[in-house]
Amino acid sequence: MIKFWLKRVKQGILTENVGLNSELESIKKELEASIKKRFAGSLAIRMVDSGSCNGCEAECNALSNPYYDLERLGIYFVASPRHADIMLLSGLMTFNMTPHVKDAYEQMPHPKWVITLGDCPVMESVFEKTFAIKAPVKEHLPIAYHIKGCPPTPEDIMRGLLEFLREG
C-alpha cells in the first residue's frame, strides 16, 4: 500500500490538467455556481435506464473517474428516486420498463424534473419503433431538458446539466 501512496503523491491530481481544455474548466466553475444558487449546494440525480445499449450508463459512470470527478461540483447520483431532484432517463422506454419508470417518477418528491439522456428516449437513435418500444418519453412524462448524443460524452452530459440549470 505504501507503494501506491508514493505513486499517488507523485502523480498529483489528474482532474485539473490532463486532457481537459480551459473551456471545460470554466463550465465546471459556472456549474458549481449555478448549483449553489439554485439547489442550495447539491443536485441529486436518479439515473434510470429504460432500455439503452448501456452506453449512456457507461458515460455516466465515467463522470466519476478522476478526469471528470463530477461529485466535487455538488452533483450526486443517488440510490433512490425519493432522494432525487432530477431523473436522468436513458434508453428506448421499453414496453416492459414503462410501468417501472412511471413508478420511479411518482416516488420523486416535488419539485422534480426529467432530463432525457441520449438519442433513444426521444426516438432519434437508429432504433425503429417496434411493439416493444413505448418511446418517445414525452408521451408518458413531462421532459424538462434533453441531452443528445449516441451516447453523449461525459463532457456533453456536464454541458447539458449546465444548460438545464441556466434555462430552468
Place this chain on the structure above:
Amino acid sequence: MRLIARYVKDLTSHFELVTVYEDEITRETISKENPSFKTLMREHPSCIWFERKIKDDFGIKIENAFDNRRLIHQERFPQNISPMRKDFTQKEIDFADYAPYKYEAIEGDGVFQVAVGPIHAGIIEPGHFHFSQAGEDMLHQEVRHFYKYRAIEKMLEGKTLFEAKKIVSRISANESIAYQIALRDIIVEASKMALPNSLRVEHAILLELERLIHHFTDLGFIPNDAGFASALAYCSKLSEDTRRVMKKLTNHRFGFDSIGFEKLGFDTLYLKEFMENLEKEISFFEDWIMDIPSLWDRFDTTGILSKENALKYDAVGVVARASGVAVDRRENEFYKSYGFELCLEKCGDVGARFKLRVAEVKNSIAMIKNFLEAYKKNSMLLKESESRDGEYFSFVESSLGEIFMSIEIKNNTIERFFVRDPSFVNWQVLHLMMPNNIIADFPLINKSCDLSYAGNDL
C-alpha cells in the same frame, strides 16, 4: 457436448427448430397445427430460457417442461400474441391486465423473500433478482430479466445486412466491436468477399482494445464493491485513457459504426507507446492489489462456480474460464500467430474471475503489440456487393464471452436474425454461485461476472 443456442424460424408453412451444439446443428420440423416440441431443459439447463423465449416469441408449446412460465412477456404483456411469427406486424400493443409472475422461491419457517430491481441503486441496467433468505444466508436466487426487450430480432427483419449495421453496432455498447465483427463475418461470407489479412488485423486491434476498456472497468468496480475504492480510481483512469484511444482510432468512444471495409489507418508508434505504458500500469496494479489481504479475504471462496456446473450449464467467456473450462473463440491459428494464450483459473470464485481478467489484460496488450508489428498503413476500400440467399453463422469472442450470430437472408434482405449474447447463458449460471454466501456479497459476485442486460434482453 456444449449447447450454444436453440431457436426457431417461421418458414410460413411450418416452423423449424434449430439447435446449435459445439460440433453439430440439428433441425426439427414443427407443424403449425398445435405446434409443440420436446424440451431439453433436463439435459441442458441453459435451454430453460431458450425454450421459454421460443414459447413467448412463437406460441409453441414446450412438452414435458418443468418451467413453462412466460419469460420476455412480463406481467402487463398481452396473452396469446406471438410477435416473432411472420404474420404479426403490429407496431403498437396496449398494456393488458396485470398477470402475476410466480417466482421460484424457497418457503419455510423464518425464510423470507428479498426482491431487488428492476431499477437498481447504482448507475446500472435494469433487471430483477429475487432472493430466498434465511437471515443473511442466500438459499436461492432467481434472475429475471428482459426489461430492456426492444424486439431487435423483429426490427432487423426485412433490412439488408448493410442497413442492419448501425443497429447491430448498438445492441450492447460494451461489446459493440464484437457484434460488428460478427456481422462483418456474415457479410463477407454472404457476399463472397475475401477479407484481407491487414483489415482483419485492424479489426482485431479494436476488439482487444474494447476488451481492455471493459476489463479495466471491471478491475476497478469489483474491488469497489468490496469497499476498496482506490482500485476504482486507478482502473477508471486506465479505462478512460483507453476509451480516448478508441475515440482517436475510430472517432467514437465506443467504436460504434467503425467496422467497415475501408481501412481506418492507425498511428502505430503512438499506439505502441500507449501499450507499453499500459503494460507498466497493469504490472503495478497487479503487484499492489495482490498484496491487500482484507480485499482477498472478500474475494477468495466467494461465489464459487464449480467446473462441473459451468460445463453442465454451457457457460462461456470469463465466467467459464475462471472455473477451468477452456472455451475461447480466439483459440485459432490467426490469434495464436499473434501471441494469443488461453488464460484459465481453477477456483471459480470472485478472486479467480478477477485474476483471470488481469491475465487477459496482459495477453491483450501483448497481442496488440504483435498486431502493430505486422500492421501496414496502406489504404484499402473493399466494394460491398449483394448478399446471396442462405443461412450464415458467425462466432466472436467479446469481452464477456462467445457471441453467436445467425442470419438467414432471402432476396438480399434479412429473413431471420438471431443472436445469442454470452450473457444469455451466463445469467442462468449466476444463481449457482449464491448458496453458502451472504446477501451482502451478491453485488460483488454479480460484478465479478459483469454480464450484459442489453445484449441478453435484445
